Amino acid sequence: MKISSADLFMKVRERKPLVHQITNFVTVNDCANATLAIGGSPVMTSSPREVADMVKLANALVLNFGTIDDKALEAMEIAGKTANALDIPVILDPVGVGATSYRTEQVKELLSKVTFQIIRGNASEILSMMGGDTVTRGVDSGELAISNAELAAQAANELNSIIVVSGAKDAVSDGKHTSIIDNGNLLLTNVTGTGCMSTALIGAFSGVTDDFYSAAIAGISTMSISGELAASTLQKDEGTGTFRVRLIDAISRMDKEIWMHEVKLSEKVAN
Numbered sequence: 728m729k730i731s732s733a734d735l736f737m738k739v740r741e742r743k744p745l746v747h748q749i750t751n752f753v754t755v756n757d758c759a760n761a762t763l764a765i766g767g768s769p770v771m772t773s774s775p776r777e778v779a780d781m782v783k784l785a786n787a788l789v790l791n792f793g794t795i796d797d798k799a800l801e802a803m804e805i806a807g808k809t810a811n812a813l814d815i816p817v818i819l820d821p822v823g824v825g826a827t828s829y830r831t832e833q834v835k836e837l838l839s840k841v842t843f844q845i846i847r848g849n850a851s852e853i854l855s856m857m858g859g860d861t862v863t864r865g866v867d868s869g870e871l872a873i874s875n876a877e878l879a880a881q882a883a884n885e886l887n888s889i890i891v892v893s894g895a896k897d898a899v900s901d902g903k904h905t906s907i908i909d910n911g912n913l914l915l916t917n918v919t920g921t922g923c924m925s926t927a928l929i930g931a932f933s934g935v936t937d938d939f940y941s942a943a944i945a946g947i948s949t950m951s952i953s954g955e956l957a958a959s960t961l962q963k964d965e966g967t968g969t970f971r972v973r974l975i976d977a978i979s980r981m982d983k984e985i986w987m988h989e990v991k992l993s994e995k996v997a998n
């Protein structure tokens with residue numbers, strides 16, 4: 728399974744998957760650059776009049792709840808249903824779900840209409856999607872009693888999707904098996920968009936394989952490892968601004984060899 732994820736780096740650079748993203752206006756540029764850095768081709772468009780035509784050209788669709796409004800939700804439904812009909816993988820980032828009832832209700836509504844192959848969020852967003860007591864603070868996770876691994880496994884069964892719960896340790900689960908990635912750096916929480924970018928990366932990997940479990944691992948671990956590598960280059964007088972640039976550098980340099988050397992991945996274990 729480690730090998731399956733590792734092989735995706737070359738595939739993405741060879742095939743340059745088109746990743747259609749209906750995303751937020753805070754981190755849209757970072758998501759486009761992260762997609763390019765890993766070897767994909769981003770297109771960010773959200774007009775309800777255009778998305779059905781655009782998604783037909785795409786290899787993966789990413790729907791991000793960061794700055795949703797009714798028009799974006801209409802576009803997400805059209806694009807999601809079109810992608811489902813064409814077997815194009817759809818990946819959800821439920822940014823801020825749990826913080827307001829609008830987000831929590833709208834994500835439920837979209838889940839009833841669109842099938843998601845992968846859902847990636849922080850712990851409180853994923854817990855809120857399952858109807859748990861919400862501790863989402865804006866777009867950030869609160870403290871939870873349950874581990875990311877347990878949460879991912881429960882959510883995968885309940886939501887019928889591969890779940891990625893990001894945090895100090897990232898967990899990926901399909902409900903039957905769970906893997907843990909113990910990479911990352913606290914600086915990743917001080918730059919906006921690192922969660923959104925990791926979902927964009929998952930989108931790029933999902934565009935070149937139907938092994939979505941391995942695509943999810945490749946995407947989230949690329950962000951966590953790149954955070955470590957970017958942090959390790961910082962000089963005394965450099966801070967989060969430089970870190971943001973070095974993060975994209977590290978993603979653009981990621982390949983099978985670096986990944987195999989750096990990843991701290993617990994092999995897929997049966998629940």
Ligand SMILES: Nc1ncnc2c1ncn2[C@@H]1O[C@H](COP(=O)(O)OP(=O)(O)O)[C@@H](O)[C@H]1O
Nearest residue numbers: 849893894895897911912913915921922950951
């Ligand atoms: N406490 C932490 N220590 C190290 N890395 C972290 C920590 N929290 C999150 N990360 C990393 O930051 C990236 C974004 O995850 P996260 O902050 O959970 O997403 P979001 O921004 O959507 O809340 C992931 O690569 C994750 O592993």
Ligand SMILES: Cc1ncsc1CCOP(=O)(O)O
Nearest residue numbers: 751753793866920921922923
């Ligand atoms: C700050 C903010 N507000 C609405 S969307 C957004 C970006 C959230 O990005 P991430 O979840 O990757 O930190």
Ligand SMILES: [Mg+2]
Nearest residue numbers: 822866922923
């Ligand atoms: Mg987020």
